[in-house]
Amino acid sequence: MTLPTTTIPGADLYETYFVPAMFRPLARAVLKRAAVKEGERVLDLACGTGIIARQVAPVVNHEGRVVALDARAEMIETASKLTVPYGCPIEWKVGDATRLDAPAGSFDLVVCQQGLPFFSDRATALAEVRRVLAPGGRAVFAVWELELAEPAELRRGLEAAGFRDVELERQTIDVGLSAEALVESVVNTVAPLLAADHVAMRTLLRQATFPMNTHIALAR
Numbered sequence: 001m002t003l004p005t006t007t008i009p010g011a012d013l014y015e016t017y018f019v020p021a022m023f024r025p026l027a028r029a030v031l032k033r034a035a036v037k038e039g040e041r042v043l044d045l046a047c048g049t050g051i052i053a054r055q056v057a058p059v060v061n062h063e064g065r066v067v068a069l070d071a072r073a074e075m076i077e078t079a080s081k082l083t084v085p086y087g088c089p090i091e092w093k094v095g096d097a098t099r100l101d102a103p104a105g106s107f108d109l110v111v112c113q114q115g116l117p118f119f120s121d122r123a124t125a126l127a128e129v130r131r132v133l134a135p136g137g138r139a140v141f142a143v144w145e146l147e148l149a150e151p152a153e154l155r156r157g158l159e160a161a162g163f164r165d166v167e168l169e170r171q172t173i174d175v176g177l178s179a180e181a182l183v184e185s186v187v188n189t190v191a192p193l194l195a196a197d198h199v200a201m202r203t204l205l206r207q208a209t210f211p212m213n214t215h216i217a218l219a220r
């Protein structure tokens with residue numbers, strides 16, 4: 001894949017280059033795990049440009065509900081301008097994972113694809129996910145392996161938030177980027193967009209193995 005040489009950060013760039021290369025392949029594995037059903041109420045947490053929300057809307061269909069929330073207004077702005085999929089309308093919201101503006105028990109499913117590593121207070125965000133889930137609801141989290149010290153850390157965080165049944169799986173994802181393209185282009189374009197620390201991100205990305213591994217947690 002050819003990557004842009006521009007250093008201008010932008011959600012359009014994220015949607016055009018990084019979603020097809022990394023987040024669409026990841027979404028396939030995440031949504032398989034989530035097993036979304038017609039009529040469900042789904043929150044796409046830290047939705048970015050909404051790769052999860054747009055695939056979930058046709059599945060939950062008109063009886064269901066999809067809310068897609070991200071902390072960065074530019075992500076939501078780009079997301080809301082993309083082609084509207086068949087199915088229920090997507091409710092795009094700017095918001096913070098640590099302070100969800102939703103009543104307790106509002107969702108049957110929360111999907112958080114590669115959002116957790118960016119939350120300043122992960123424990124509070126996980127407690128919020130648990131709060132907005134309806135009884136019997138489930139949450140699915142995906143975190144690239146290189147951003148986890150160990151999978152047990154993810155399990156401990158989920159259990160501390162009150163999840164009782166946590167299933168973890170490791171998946172290998174064939175991302176369409178080379179190591180070199182990943183490091184420099186992510187650091188120059190996506191890191192500013194995610195408000196991530198450039199130096200730390202470059203160091204971390206240099207450790208990536210290809211294809212990339214991810215940990216997917218299904219928590220109830």
Ligand SMILES: C[S@@+](CC[C@H](N)C(=O)[O-])C[C@H]1O[C@@H](n2cnc3c(N)ncnc32)[C@H](O)[C@@H]1O
Nearest residue numbers: 023046047048070071072096097113114115118
């Ligand atoms: C790597 S992107 C993943 C986006 C999307 N889930 C995807 O798969 O393409 C991480 C996202 O987390 C969002 N984010 C970071 N901190 C957040 C917070 N406290 N609350 C909500 N979203 C947050 C960023 O704005 C960014 O869009």
